[in-house]
Amino acid sequence: MPRTPNEYSVHLLLDSGHREEIRFTTIQEFQKWYSAELVPKSASNDFISVPIRNIQGEYMVVRPSRIIAIRVEPVFNSSIER
Incomplete structure (x- = not known):
C-alpha cells in the first residue's frame, strides 16, 4: 500500500542563489x-x-521572472527528524 504524504515542501531557487521553502x-x-499565480x-x-x-x-512576495527552479518534495510524518 503506497504511503500518502502529510504535506509537500516546495523549494524555490531564485536567480540570486537564494533558496526559499514553502x-x-x-x-x-x-x-x-x-497555475493561477506563477505561470500566468x-x-x-x-x-x-x-x-x-x-x-x-x-x-x-517574489518576482516570478527571478524563479529559476522549483523542487516539490513529499513530506511524510515518519520521515521528519526529531
Missing part, C-alpha cells in the same frame, strides 16, 4: 497556486504573493 498541505493546493506571470517583474501557511503573521 509548504502546501496537498499537491492540488500547490498546483492551484502554481512567469515573465513578469511584478511581485506576486507566495503563501506561507506554516508561519503565522509572515508573508513573502
Whole structure:
C-alpha cells in the first residue's frame, strides 16, 4: 500500500542563489497556486504573493521572472527528524 504524504515542501531557487521553502498541505493546493499565480506571470517583474501557511503573521512576495527552479518534495510524518 503506497504511503500518502502529510504535506509537500516546495523549494524555490531564485536567480540570486537564494533558496526559499514553502509548504502546501496537498499537491492540488500547490498546483492551484502554481497555475493561477506563477505561470500566468512567469515573465513578469511584478511581485506576486507566495503563501506561507506554516508561519503565522509572515508573508513573502517574489518576482516570478527571478524563479529559476522549483523542487516539490513529499513530506511524510515518519520521515521528519526529531
